[in-house]
Amino acid sequence: MAARGDRPRIGQVADLAGVSATTVSHALNGRRPVSAATRKRILDAIEQLGYRPNVVARGLRAGRTMTIGLVIPDITNPFYPVLARGLQDVLGPAGYDEIVTNTNGERDLERLALDKMISRQVDGIAFAVFHTHPDDLRPVIDAGIPVVRLGGRQAQPGVDLVHSDDESSAAEATRHLLRTGYQQIAFVCGPAAEGPAAERVAGYRAALQEAGHAVDPDLIAYTEFSRAGGAAGVGGLLDLARPPDAVLCANDVMAIGALDAARERSLRVPDDLAVMGFDDIEAASLVSPQLTTMANPAREIGQACGRLLIDRISDAVGGDATEVIIPARLIRRQSA
Amino acid sequence: MAARGDRPRIGQVADLAGVSATTVSHALNGRRPVSAATRKRILDAIEQLGYRPNVVARGLRAGRTMTIGLVIPDITNPFYPVLARGLQDVLGPAGYDEIVTNTNGERDLERLALDKMISRQVDGIAFAVFHTHPDDLRPVIDAGIPVVRLGGRQAQPGVDLVHSDDESSAAEATRHLLRTGYQQIAFVCGPAAEGPAAERVAGYRAALQEAGHAVDPDLIAYTEFSRAGGAAGVGGLLDLARPPDAVLCANDVMAIGALDAARERSLRVPDDLAVMGFDDIEAASLVSPQLTTMANPAREIGQACGRLLIDRISDAVGGDATEVIIPARLIRRQSA
DNA sequence: TTGAAAGCGCTAACAT
DNA sequence: ATGTTAGCGCTTTCAA
Numbered sequence: 001m002a003a004r005g006d007r008p009r010i011g012q013v014a015d016l017a018g019v020s021a022t023t024v025s026h027a028l029n030g031r032r033p034v035s036a037a038t039r040k041r042i043l044d045a046i047e048q049l050g051y052r053p054n055v056v057a058r059g060l061r062a063g064r065t066m067t068i069g070l071v072i073p074d075i076t077n078p079f080y081p082v083l084a085r086g087l088q089d090v091l092g093p094a095g096y097d098e099i100v101t102n103t104n105g106e107r108d109l110e111r112l113a114l115d116k117m118i119s120r121q122v123d124g125i126a127f128a129v130f131h132t133h134p135d136d137l138r139p140v141i142d143a144g145i146p147v148v149r150l151g152g153r154q155a156q157p158g159v160d161l162v163h164s165d166d167e168s169s170a171a172e173a174t175r176h177l178l179r180t181g182y183q184q185i186a187f188v189c190g191p192a193a194e195g196p197a198a199e200r201v202a203g204y205r206a207a208l209q210e211a212g213h214a215v216d217p218d219l220i221a222y223t224e225f226s227r228a229g230g231a232a233g234v235g236g237l238l239d240l241a242r243p244p245d246a247v248l249c250a251n252d253v254m255a256i257g258a259l260d261a262a263r264e265r266s267l268r269v270p271d272d273l274a275v276m277g278f279d280d281i282e283a284a285s286l287v288s289p290q291l292t293t294m295a296n297p298a299r300e301i302g303q304a305c306g307r308l309l310i311d312r313i314s315d316a317v318g319g320d321a322t323e324v325i326i327p328a329r330l331i332r333r334q335s336a
Numbered sequence: 337m338a339a340r341g342d343r344p345r346i347g348q349v350a351d352l353a354g355v356s357a358t359t360v361s362h363a364l365n366g367r368r369p370v371s372a373a374t375r376k377r378i379l380d381a382i383e384q385l386g387y388r389p390n391v392v393a394r395g396l397r398a399g400r401t402m403t404i405g406l407v408i409p410d411i412t413n414p415f416y417p418v419l420a421r422g423l424q425d426v427l428g429p430a431g432y433d434e435i436v437t438n439t440n441g442e443r444d445l446e447r448l449a450l451d452k453m454i455s456r457q458v459d460g461i462a463f464a465v466f467h468t469h470p471d472d473l474r475p476v477i478d479a480g481i482p483v484v485r486l487g488g489r490q491a492q493p494g495v496d497l498v499h500s501d502d503e504s505s506a507a508e509a510t511r512h513l514l515r516t517g518y519q520q521i522a523f524v525c526g527p528a529a530e531g532p533a534a535e536r537v538a539g540y541r542a543a544l545q546e547a548g549h550a551v552d553p554d555l556i557a558y559t560e561f562s563r564a565g566g567a568a569g570v571g572g573l574l575d576l577a578r579p580p581d582a583v584l585c586a587n588d589v590m591a592i593g594a595l596d597a598a599r600e601r602s603l604r605v606p607d608d609l610a611v612m613g614f615d616d617i618e619a620a621s622l623v624s625p626q627l628t629t630m631a632n633p634a635r636e637i638g639q640a641c642g643r644l645l646i647d648r649i650s651d652a653v654g655g656d657a658t659e660v661i662i663p664a665r666l667i668r669r670q671s672a
Numbered sequence: 673t674t675g676a677a678a679g680c681g682c683t684a685a686c687a688t
Numbered sequence: 689a690t691g692t693t694a695g696c697g698c699t700t701t702c703a704a
């Protein structure tokens with residue numbers, strides 16, 4: 001019907017209300033007082049015309065777009081939607097919107113995404129990647145755009161960091177198993193103990209030692225991050241001369257594999273074998289028995305990131321780079 | 337380091353390359369020929385200065401922001417991330433970015449979200465809601481912004497619609513069960529047969545009749561859309577004088593409940609009882625036995641939506657509202 | 673408490 | 689093939 005261009009502009013509101021565009025602007029943004037009577041006429045005019053301010057023009061003039069860029073590997077990975085929601089929990093009420101880009105974890109796409117965010121004049125960036133070279137963030141930092149890195153370890157000047165506390169959550173999981181009475185606790189990790197996996201192994205070790213237990217290297221299985229990998233890893237452990245009575249798996253999918261291995265050997269979970277995972281994916285509460293696990297605090301991470309971003313944006317220039325560490329929560333269900 | 341404002345502008349590129357800003361613009365956008373030599377000098381200047389065009393200014397001037405609004409209830413609901421990715425599959429290569437808003441399915445927030453999208457001058461909107469009043473879309477239509485509705489039924493002039501084919505996918509599921517040799521096929525649906533659930537029941541009936549089977553009303557159970565609901569519904573069915581040998585559940589979570597009910601009665605799945613679901617959530621392949629289900633084609637829906645949006649945007653004014661129906665896919669696993 | 677005028681960075685007519 | 693000029697819709701000095 002109505003063609004593209006004929007949306008009312010601020011000038012039409014001003015005319016109808018019998019004031020200047022300046023006053024309409026101030027009535028809308030509250031940056032200087034407007035008399036009650038004038039304000040009412042303006043509001044009426046806006047209502048009558050169905051006026052909606054053009055945020056693009058505003059952004060150009062004001063140098064703030066009220067937009068945050070979220071750069072992630074893949075929104076389809078269940079961790080990221082929750083993170084995005086956490087971000088929005090705090091950014092939304094503050095008036096910011098999110099623009100989301102998937103990078104598939106490819107470095108070229110990551111760089112492109114960052115360039116795009118600069119071009120779009122976002123006010124801040126939440127950047128969730130693992131293996132990005134610090135140089136890739138240079139252009140963003142030079143452009144004066146606050147960035148918060150999600151996950152990963154290496155701190156970088158000018159870049160705040162938010163991540164979960166892998167080490168202490170592994171320790172907490174181990175303590176839970178110990179407390180419940182299990183004696184031979186095994187850890188099933190990925191192909192190599194690197195990245196977050198390494199920290200989890202460290203937490204597992206620390207909790208064992210703190211309880212006066214020896215750490216038996218045979219009880220650490222290296223395998224694939226998959227259901228089959230989990231089943232194979234636990235299978236190997238159960239063939240040991242002194243098999244474990246509890247296994248802590250590096251993620252829930254592997255823990256589901258552990259359940260498979262137990263079922264195959266007619267072991268009862270948690271009586272003959274306790275199983276714990278990490279992440280608390282949806283499926284964790286859907287399998288039988290339901291998985292006891294450490295919830296990956298994705299939402300809290302997103303919220304912390306949002307808070308950090310807002311602080312940086314308003315501070316113009318803040319202090320040193322911050323590191324925020326979010327603890328994981330123990331979710332007790334049936335498997336341990 | 338560098339303060340906010342001193343990013344290079346197009347004029348500086350022009351100066352360094354010894355041409356006018358106009359020529360730089362055209363070298364970038366290809367809307368008019370630029371000699372090879374000039375182009376090279378421009379590209380060099382851009383490289384040297386680290387220039388990135390200001391998309392906000394471009395959007396204001398050109399009246400196109402290259403931005404699409406995605407309005408959904410909750411990105412945390414596993415259906416929507418996949419949808420969002422499908423959208424991006426086709427929109428990304430065309431140069432569009434997505435801005436995402438969650439409405440929690442609340443009408444007020446939906447209206448607010450739409451207003452925001454108008455204010456942000458998005459070039460198109462993907463709107464995933466169920467119970468919105470057609471009036472709520474008026475402002476968007478009046479603003480000349482193409483909208484595609486995702487899911488829901490009621491067609492509305494000026495609004496294209498993309499949704500999955502619930503009826504025929506239920507029919508296909510039923511036929512699969514029939515073909516495999518099951519005789520007494522039950523349907524476990526929600527508290528009432530309305531919305532998509534009604535269509536699934538219709539498809540189930542149609543397939544039964546088409547195969548010459550009677551439709552026994554006792555074999556349709558009404559229950560909650562939850563795991564416990566599914567277990568209860570199937571439990572009731574199994575207590576019938578002539579219990580079913582197969583159950584089709586309105587979603588995967590209920591089907592997992594059906595698995596619980598079977599386990600409780602020591603029924604083997606799929607030998608004693610076949611179980612099927614809808615959606616193909618992640619957990620469907622993680623439970624034991626793995627669930628046979630009809631995959632909700634979220635990604636395809638997103639892609640179709642993206643294509644529609646691009647068509648509408650480029651056409652200036654297109655023809656009548658279109659309805660695109662995406663068929664679901666049968667995912668054969670172990671439970672049927 | 674309110675206005676007038678300038679300008680954010682870019683693209684599109686209209687020139688040549 | 690390239691340049692000049694005007695202006696997208698708003699906010700912000702500066703002035704009253």
